[in-house]
Amino acid sequence: MTPVTGRAQPPVARLLMSARPPAPPPAARPPVAPGLTPAESRPAGPGLLEPMLPALGPWLAGRRWFDARYAGAALTARAASVVGEEPPLLLHGVVTAHRPGGPPLHHQLLLGLHPHLPARLEPAAITCVPDGPWRGWRLYDALADGTLLGLLLRTLADGGSGPGPRLERAGRFPLPVGGVPRPLEAEQSNTTVAYGDRVLLKLFRRPEPGPHTEVDALGALTRQRCTHTPRLYGALHSDAPGAEGLVLGLVEEFLPDARDGWEEAVRQARACLDGSCRGVPATGGFTGYAHSLGRAVAEVHGSLAEFFGRTRLTAEDVAEEVARMTARLKEAAEEVPALGRYTGRLGTLFDDYARLAGRGCPVFAQRTHGDLHLGQALHTADGWRIVDFEGEPARPAAERARLQPVLKDVAGMLRSLDYAARTALALAGPESGDLEGTSPAQRLRRLRRAHAWSVRNRRAFVSGYASAGRDDPDCHPVLLRAFEADKAVYETLYESRHRPHLLPVPLAAVHRLAGTAR
Structure with a gap:
């Protein structure tokens, strides 16, 4: 789990199958095929990207959304198209990275082409195009160029043409296109661009063939008029040869005044640890938010169940899931030795889940969020909104859709x-520079307050969930312990790989949960 840790319109551009540089002086103008306009005679297809692949490899390795295991891997171009009639041009592409022993990974690119790159865009430069229609032009990251980002949204709103990305509408809601684009920073596997205060464009940097879990879920919740999720305007698809069927992204409602649930929780928890929270006990603080968040999550689950339905899992279904949970535990323990002492007791929690189902206790399954945490919850003036229905990005698409x-x-x-x-x-500890917290008594007091804050708000969330008329989680302790243990194992592996300094957090949860095994 990753705690996660928002003009005047130029004429609408057409999405073209290809593009060429602006026309040179008449003497140097390239010939046009008989019967075709200059736009129709432009080159097309993945060959547009091939001269740039040697430079794109090192550039990709530095992107946050690129899988580091594929650094230095061979790249092949799958699709390319160009948006624009005159510089700067927007080059949209899909490349595939290949490495021995690993599946091929598709990566979606948004690149700019300009014959003379302005100084403000120099930090985004990637290379000088060595060959092809734009030989000598500068290739750069289009995220740095608001002109190109605006052009992309207007083209999508217009319907586009050719093999590039097209927007498949989710309803009749008009798509506002006049907002100033602003890329958001806190992204890993995706890139999100806010347009003014109304629209978010999310690009799946590692696109997969549809159906896509987030598009399906958010589309269903939009049709259900769920008040706890953003409205979906539509999904981006590819018709380009070699990339047919890929889901490239989505366009949804932007919530500019929303507060990040993770940041709000940490802020209030820290205030309570210091004893500076007002109007609530030092062990409280966030409880009102936690209760209403539980209710919001329950209502989202209800809308998903109403649209997609739900099914009762058989004992065999549960046994297969427990086998997967056990396999994940074994793999994690091999990579994180600190888990080794807990594998037996955590395995007991998983087996308890299987035995319960085997005795005929009903276990129902449905579409869910799949990676729910505070960073996926935004608090607005009219309550909580739940976002990012992709599921855990580290797990295969088929598993996320289950x-x-x-x-x-x-x-x-x-x-x-x-x-x-x-x-x-x-x-709040000594590492933050807070000298007042260096005494053993102060550290112990804060540790107790942190534990009390966690217990109090976990209870408030469960209470809020039950108050919405859904099943009370407290009535299913065996399932809840097994799922929480499985999540803690996932977190342990994630922190070991990406943030080793946070490894003690999930390990503390593993220790606590292992102590509940009989």
């Missing part, structure tokens, strides 16, 4: 509340 018990989402949020308390504790 129907799941809703208690897996509940377990994810309970883990996130514990993370918030532990993060607040670290921020």
